[in-house]
Amino acid sequence: MRLTEKELPRDLSKLPVESLKGVGPSLRNKLLKIGIKTVEDAVFHLPLRYEDRTKISSIDSVTPGRAYLLEGKITQIKVMYGRRRSLLAFLEDPTGKIGLRFYYFSKRQQENLKHIKKLRCYGEVRQGSTGPEIYHPEYSEAKIQSKESKNLTPIYPSTEGITQNTHRKITKEALSQLRMFPLEDLTSTNTSSSLTESLFYLHQPPADANTDLLNEGKHPTQQALSLDELTAHQVRIKLLREELKSLRSPQLSAPSDLYKRAIGSFKFQLTNAQKLVSAEISKDMVKGSPMHRLVQGDVGSGKTVLAALAAVHAHENELQTALMAPTELLAEQHLATLETWLRPLGVDVCLLTSNVRGADRKRLIKRISNGEIGLAIGTHALFQRQVSFKNLGLVIIDEQHRFGVNQRLALRKKGAGENSSPHQVIMTATPIPRTLSMGFHTEMDVSILDELPPGRLPIKTSVLSSDKRDDIIAQVNFACQAGRQAYWVCTLINESETLECEAAEKVASELREKLPKISIGLVHGQLPSQEKNKRMQEFKKGALDLLVCTTVIEVGVDVPNASLMIIENSERLGLAQLHQLRGRVGRGNEASHCLLLYKKPIGAIGRQRLDVMRNSNDGFFIAEKDLEMRGPGEVFGTLQSGELRLKIADLQRDKKIAAKSREVARQLLTQNKEKAKRLVNRWISNEDKINLA
Ligand code: ADP
């Protein structure tokens, strides 16, 4: 859609991004994936870091660990045969020479380099085997008239299929719109310059801007925007809390006989933590105001038991429960577990996913709406419009981070009557680090399940280079022959899901060939869900020794006999996600092992991160470390969800600003509520926008 000059709305938030020059339907869809829908979103898509390509440095002035723009001639070029074959070229200027090293190169590139008279290149200098070297520099032939850039070069967070150049072009277009239609300053927090000026500055910092400060996110302009952003989040939380306070919920009577029978029917004693948290949940539900409780319990701490008890409590009061899981696999597993526990107590349990179709679906929906079903388990399918409950009293959401606030609100509306809301429990194994929870998740009460069932042995974790693959395969062989079961997890973060599935297929056939005596199954996201389930069930029953899989098994899958896990490309996953994955082993009473494989070369930080995994099994500790070590170099999609999706602020770095934002939000809400709401929508991603109507 292209609008004529006259039709252009003055409000960039109403101007679709495809109105920008160069944005067609395919790019539009890609942009949508990273939350860019409007021109306003585009101007708020801020660089992660900056590169200084404004001046050419002399080769003798470089120090390892920093990036430089260099220019000179190629004096020598040769193929090196070390541990890994590489192409080495020497770049020389009047002050010295430096090696440019390529591990991936073509014959053509090699020839090409020989013919370049004057070469300009950019990259980070490292200490290499010949002295300072640049690995895989960006380079081009330096033409006589080629100029250094006037501005620092912004690097944007991106996704598959959008290059940095595309980002720069879109931003340029978006900024020219911003020039015509400056943004309204909603908070008076930008004292020195307007919001619009700040945005210009951050997309195109002048050559003399302090690059280090900018890359640390501590530039005053960034800090001012951080305050704006954090204020927006504070406002949103305050508004949500206000809305929730105005609602009523069914008032349950105290837990009675059936509840006690449920506890007695488990094959185990509740842990003290389970006793405490289940009591907290029951207490919330007898109050009459809506429960909003977040239960944080490490992987394997036994959260499903809490869900079962809460559902029984609701059932005693003739109320229905909905349990939502993030994947079908998990929903089905919950069905299997909860049915065994609850059916003997007279609670009817069912599963509703998008796989239930036709007459079956109709029948199920009917049984939910006439109240026969006590506990409905499902995925997103549970809160589609066609599904209505007779008397929904409790909503349990497992693994909270996959659901947005709006989705939770949609479920709330399934409760009985206006201004009434079912109680809500959200269970997550991804602990929210204390730094984050301070004031930013407080629309909920928090319970902590900080005890594992007795008898669990800590998982032993090793960090290994993928060079050792053959040894590792031999280990898997040995373990499986000895009757243990293993997971082999293939990950390719930032690549497409299709590629990830292909990678898993390749690994499965490789392992089948190398380990003919082991029975190997494959599970990935693109298999039909019946197929997935069949494999999982086979693995659970022990018919498969080794399960090759993608991260689809990340959350909640419970196969107690599995005691070995191999994770490929572990250096590319977030620590919280690794912890989740690893939690699939160590669920039985046998000592478990997790091997984290990484590809060389791995940086110091990457290595440190994996060491955190090796040294700790404590989800809370790991989450804090994750936050601490995860620089702003994070790319969309690898962001651990369940956290705030911040565009510029960083709660760890900007603690003081976060504290201040609370005050600013309060003031703004008392002074001008409408403005406050506009601020929220300016900063917060689509799914969590609030309704301004
Ligand atoms: P998570 O918190 O990761 O969802 P689950 O609810 O899947 O954990 O429980 C993990 C395993 O521990 C299950 O096999 C469950 O039956 C078992 N379990 C739960 N509570 C206890 C307990 N108090 N004692 C022994 N085993 C328990």
Ligand code: MG
């Ligand atoms: Mg679970």
